[in-house]
Amino acid sequence: MVLLSPSSGALKKLLNICESYAVANGLRYNAQKSEFMMFKPDKIRYTDAPEFVLTGVKLHRVDKFKYLGHWVTADQKDNADIERKSRALSVRCNMLARRFAKCTEQVKITLFKAYCQSFYTCSLWVNYTQKAYSDLRVQYNNAYRALLRLPRYCSASAMFAESRTAGFAAIMRARCASMMQRTRDSRNTLLCAVVDRWDSPVLKRWIGLHALT
Template sequence: MVLLSPSVSALRKLLGICEGYAVAHGLRYNVQKSEFLVFKPKGGTVGTVPAVYLYGTELKRTSQFKYLGHWVTEDLSDGVDIERERRSMALAVRCNMLARRFARCTRQVKITLFKAYCQSFYTCSLWVRHSTSTLNTLRVQYNNAFRMLMGLPRYCSASGMLTEARTDGFHAILRKRAASLMRRVCASPNSLLRVVASRLDCPFQYHWVKLHVR
């Protein structure tokens, strides 16, 4: 679970509530696996941060942590999570495996396999803050993986080969995932989520519009 608070004082109160709940229900949080992170202001730094305790034990401060498979960092950059996706996907390895095992299959079967095994991009709908080069590295890997599986020349047109195969390109996948997340958030029964999604100054709203006006 994750606790979010605007100050260390508020975080201490939330932890106190959690400790009380755990005692009342015969539970106990694992102090060794618990840590806290302080988000840095944009273009700024964070000075000395008071200690935070759980069951009297000081919690370790970290600069990044993995939550539900997604890496969250103190500067709210998505570069670490994009790199996680690039490495975990190992597109070259997957396509090599598919190319070897299904070399005699039809073109359509290979395309179906590619869509099933190489288009996951887990949590890509949350990628809002990142450098162009970081995202391009993953895009190039995606295009090269398709070329490898289909036995196409290394420098053939990426947009042309994907269009001909009726397969989504890298940016098309990002747009669809972002639109899907926005739709689900706006339709959520949670009023807080709907309020955040409807704000014109919402960072994700800005990101969603930017993706669709390229």
């Protein structure tokens, strides 16, 4: 469970509500596994943080944590999550290349689509460096070359077109467009308000992915 609050005082009230609910319903929170994080605005850096207590135990402050498979960081950047995806992609591709080296090309392509194109939570990436994003794209292309034993410097667009496999850019556009559509179709007014704002980071990335250059 995640609690979000605009101030430390409001967060303490939320923690008190959780404790009261737990007592009333026979539940117990594990404070040893609970943490808190303070998001940092661009021009403000907090050196000290207030003390937060859950069930009498002081909570530990962290700069990042993984929630539902996605890394959330205090500086609100997505580099850590992108780098994690790049490492995971490398591991999966190496495994496929070793175990299925003697399979036919069609089998390898099917395996690649199943194991190397998920990019879970990539539609949430809105604040990252071009180096981190480019490294992931290169890793994706190289993974396909390694699995199908193609020349290292062959054209990425050509090899994906010949096998009718989605390239990196196509996957990113599809994932982001899918999230935009599902969010806009949601009955949750907060989600709709966030995604439809003209200054929304998600909308900005969606436009950037689909803009013609």
